[in-house]
Amino acid sequence: MATTIRRTVLTLPAAPLGPEDPLPPLAAPADVHRRGRGLPPDLPAEMARRMAYEPLRSLLPVRRRDGYTRERVPTDVEAIVVENDRLRATVLPGLGGRVHSLVHKPTGRSLVYTNPVLQPAGFALNGAWFSGGIEWNTGATGHGTLSVAPLHAARVPAPDGGEMLRLWEWERLRDLPFQVDLWLPEGSDFLYVGVRVRNPHHHTAPVYWWSNTAVPEGPGTRVLAPADAAWSFGPERALRRVPVPDGAHGSYPLRCARHGDYFYDLAADERPWIAALDTDGRGLVQTSTRLLGGRKLFVWGTDEPGRRWQEWLTEPGTGGYAEIQAGLAPTQLEHVPLEAGGEFAWLEAYGPLTADPAAVHGADWAAARAEAAGRLEAALPRAAVDAAYTAWRPYADHEPKETLATGSGWGALEVERGRLELPGTPFPATTLGAEQQPWLALLRTGTLPQDGPEPGPSLVSRPWREMLETTEPGPASAYHLGVAQWHAGDRSQAARSWETAERLGAGWPALRCLAAADALSGHPQRAAQRYAAAVAAAREGRASRAARVALAREAITALLAAQQVDEAAAVLAGLPPAARRHGRFRLLEARILQARGDEEGARAVLAEAEIADLAEGEGTPAARPRP
Incomplete structure (x- = not known):
């Protein structure tokens, strides 16, 4: 068999x-x-060179996945x-x-x-x-x-x-x-x-x-x-x-x-x-x-x-x-x-x-x-493994x-951009979806269209950044250019691109990027001000629920860092009840109570909180899973 x-x-x-x-x-x-x-002094030189070679400095263009819970239900899995x-x-x-x-x-x-x-x-x-x-x-x-x-x-x-x-x-x-x-x-x-x-x-x-x-x-x-x-x-x-x-x-x-x-x-x-x-x-x-x-x-x-x-x-x-x-x-x-x-x-x-x-x-x-x-x-x-490898190599192409399952359309987009031939691993144009369409338009027409009521995923590699630099400025192109410039390490130019995007009508997404840049650059008060403005703009602009929740999480953290406790509490209160029950927001609620001097209330919240997205190596004592 x-x-x-x-x-x-x-x-x-x-x-x-x-x-x-x-x-x-x-x-x-x-x-x-x-x-x-x-x-260590006995580390071989070649290993030391590989440890210094291209460590990861950014998750871009990948997005985070942190919207899960710990409420398990019977689920069919292919x-x-x-x-x-x-x-x-x-x-x-x-x-x-x-x-x-x-x-x-x-x-x-x-x-x-x-x-x-x-x-x-x-x-x-x-x-x-x-x-x-x-x-x-x-x-x-x-x-x-x-x-x-x-x-x-x-x-x-x-x-x-x-x-x-x-x-x-x-x-x-x-x-x-x-x-x-x-x-x-x-x-x-x-x-x-x-x-x-x-x-x-x-x-x-x-x-x-x-x-x-x-x-x-x-x-x-x-x-x-x-x-x-x-x-x-x-x-x-x-x-x-x-x-x-x-x-x-x-x-x-x-x-x-x-x-x-x-x-x-x-x-x-x-x-x-x-x-x-x-x-x-x-x-x-x-x-x-x-x-x-x-x-x-x-x-x-x-x-x-x-x-x-x-x-x-x-x-x-x-x-x-x-x-x-x-x-x-x-x-x-x-x-x-x-x-x-x-x-x-x-x-x-x-x-x-x-x-x-x-x-x-x-x-x-x-x-x-x-x-x-x-x-x-x-x-x-061992010889059988080597022989199996030799036999497999021609079949790799x-x-x-x-087809039994379909992945993402990002490979198809890169194959289109680079005119690539990859025998054995086709990335057909039929897999191109809504997230890739604006970038396909940029590739074919030189213009990046507005990709919906809020920006889709950004692309940050050098070829895409160069295309963004030469396209006609618009709210979408300026916003995505800022993300690509940030990824490349050009933070000052990224901020200027986001300011341009905001001036052209990009709204809360550009404000949020400017606020995040402020927070990461050591300007907590300005970050808090911009986050508050981004939250208000997102509410008025009817941003998606996922965007409002993610924005609130960042904004509350920034407002607490700037000691604007009442403003942080107001952002939390503006979330839907289901979002506020999420463990990460319960943790932020406890931090707000603690900042107001209510240690007993903070402990009571943490006693019943379960932070599903607790990260490996995360050091917040209150965030550790309960024994």
Whole structure:
């Protein structure tokens, strides 16, 4: 039985994602991997160069996703099943192409941690993310901005004569297309995954890729990788080299007191692999061709915050998970340059592994490693992975046979602009939607039309910015030009463009950008004044509910920073009751009460508040999930 591919529907308790935040994110993204100290003296020079290369400084042109709640209801989720007689992989094309579950059919074992709920939480670079399964992270350090976004999906021919499931999209932070091909050769216990990231531009581009696998975490779960040392990165935000196994975690996730990353230091000639095995020596192993040479263990830790985060992401009492990960670089603090016109491509394999538990859990780390490596070689020789990669490469360019799901229209717009040829990953003009139409008009006519009652998403790459600079000034073009200039680092010129946009009638969107710029530039009083004006203009201009809610959130924060407490309270009172019940606004309500000296009232609000969009690493004490 070669690979079969079929559609299905899963019904899961899920919290609705809510609308995108329509306000362009001008603030730099929070970086939970930011180093708190200098680089360690034993860090290789090449790693240090990649850590300094093109770190993410802006989320633009991506919008934030923070409108979700924690009210889960039974929800039908479109899924695609990739199956042979040995394995069944269930993929969610509408949620980042995540492999939701991977089941070994002869034993009935689930090889990955399958989350029984879909609960968004603030872990992605742009907000909403959920845990479990195998996720594909590209763009920049962190969980990618496509975590809950739809990808294109289709059937394509597989190297063995069967079928593959192809997933692909245009990653907008770095403006690069990527694809993920999944198939199961006949009789294979391993899911093959071919991945390709291409750079169709005339300039070098930074690339980030980590495949993250959530694995069940039990008292006897041990993670093994072919390394004697790791780069440890924990809550103190200091990178240091530690031996493996280290006394801090001993390679057992539930022996680690605090959350942290362990990036294994694999030798250049080692076969890259990582495995998570239970007390009986059974579990999942992941391996790949050499290009994907990074391996990492992430643990939540056994302290109260780590356990609480586990519960926050799923149902209490359903068991926890750790993550075993594979990446393009040795650590997730690095970005890898990809030359103009070039591509990165590799093959991954995921499958069951059974090893001698006495060796796996013995005190001799070298023997434990050797036992797992030997069992992997017997189950899936390294040469077989390399051969599968070679066989897959010509098929990576095969055109899809049948569309199974549709992603965004941004790739089609970039293909149109650049007259690009991307064999295997078509971005057809039929996917161009309402958000792309104004930009298509700019491309074809040189004029950017007004894109509705309030601005749609901005485009900020250099080619689009240059088009905006040469088009006839208007409220829409001046507004979007300001966003592109802000992204490019030209803040003074961005402010002038937004002032022009306001003068030409852009209204509250331009006022909001000027207010956000003031707040980020250290002018709290002027920011508060402009935010108040933007809120009033949005109310009079009948802005969308999503825009008014997002604007109020920023405005209240700015008004409190300027100690204009009554004005902040008035903005909060002007929101619909349903919006005021959102956890983030309950937190702002508590801050208003505290600013008025009502400590008891603030504590009462926080006692019942639940902040659904709490971000990873967020430091507000009042915002921590309640134990």
